[in-house]
Amino acid sequence: xxxxxxxxxxxxxxxxxxxxxxxxxxxxxxxxxxxxxxxxxxxxxxxxxxxxxxxxxxxxxxxxxxxxxxxxxxxxxxxxxxxxxxxxxxxxxxxxxxxxxxxxxxxxxxxxxxxxxxxxxxxxxxxxxxxxxxxxxxxxxxxxxxxxxxxxxxxxxxxxxxxxxxxxxxxxxxxxxxxxxxxxxxxxxx
Numbered sequence: 001x002x003x004x005x006x007x008x009x010x011x012x013x014x015x016x017x018x019x020x021x022x023x024x025x026x027x028x029x030x031x032x033x034x035x036x037x038x039x040x041x042x043x044x045x046x047x048x049x050x051x052x053x054x055x056x057x058x059x060x061x062x063x064x065x066x067x068x069x070x071x072x073x074x075x076x077x078x079x080x081x082x083x084x085x086x087x088x089x090x091x092x093x094x095x096x097x098x099x100x101x102x103x104x105x106x107x108x109x110x111x112x113x114x115x116x117x118x119x120x121x122x123x124x125x126x127x128x129x130x131x132x133x134x135x136x137x138x139x140x141x142x143x144x145x146x147x148x149x150x151x152x153x154x155x156x157x158x159x160x161x162x163x164x165x166x167x168x169x170x171x172x173x174x175x176x177x178x179x180x181x182x183x184x185x186x187x188x189x190x
Contacts, residue, residue: 001026003074004049004102011125013118021115025108029101031055037077037093037101044082044089046103050075053099054163058171059091067171068137070096070160077101080130096164146175150183 004026005019029048031037038044040060050073057069057077068091071077082089083106104112112119140149150173153160161169170180 001051001102003051007049007074008122011118011122013121018116018118022104022112022119025104025112027103029103031095031099031101033095033098035095037095037099038079038082038089038091040090040092041088043086044079045086045106047076047078047083047106047109048101048103050077051100051102053095053101054097055093055095055099056164056168056172057091057093065171066174067168069133070164070172072160072163076126076130080127084127096168141174146173146179147183147187149173149175150180151187154187 001023008014008019008022029037031053037046037048037055050071052073055071055077056067057071057079058065058067060066071093077093079089079091079093081087082091086106109119109123113123140152144152153169153173164172166180167177170177173180175183
């Protein structure tokens with residue numbers, strides 16, 4: 001829980017008393033590699049804080065998976081659209097590695113919003129961050145070539161390259177695994 005406490009301490013007006021306020025609402029969840037935190041077609045009723053491990057968000061189109069995000073330690077994960085609307089999710093969240101989450105239910109989140117403006121601020125800022133991440137990924141996909149996308153990941157988040165299987169990375173880059181192999185081979189020669 002220390003990582004979550006540190007995460008919350010980055011928000012203005014944080015205090016130790018506020019952390020004590022959220023403790024009764026949190027539960028721990030362990031997810032095996034390959035298992036799902038959320039399946040497509042289900043309502044997202046929880047958000048998770050990743051304490052250990054790595055997850056991916058993906059959606060299906062004509063049976064083909066497209067990875068849109070990787071969630072590693074010290075990040076929040078959920079299907080925001082489904083969580084906010086309480087309608088079925090069009091994305092799934094799957095563990096790439098064994099993962100430990102701190103879980104907060106939608107109902108608990110709503111209760112916290114009524115106790116202190118701090119929790120509303122956390123919710124707003126987390127949602128704003130999700131918007132920024134989504135917008136950046138859309139620009140990443142639309143504005144860069146496949147090679148430029150791979151190089152950008154090498155430069156900004158090389159750790160992901162070590163932790164994510166190549167077929168998920170190719171899906172995230174929205175290229176075929178064979179294309180990713182050619183890009184990696186070409187770059188290793190330079």
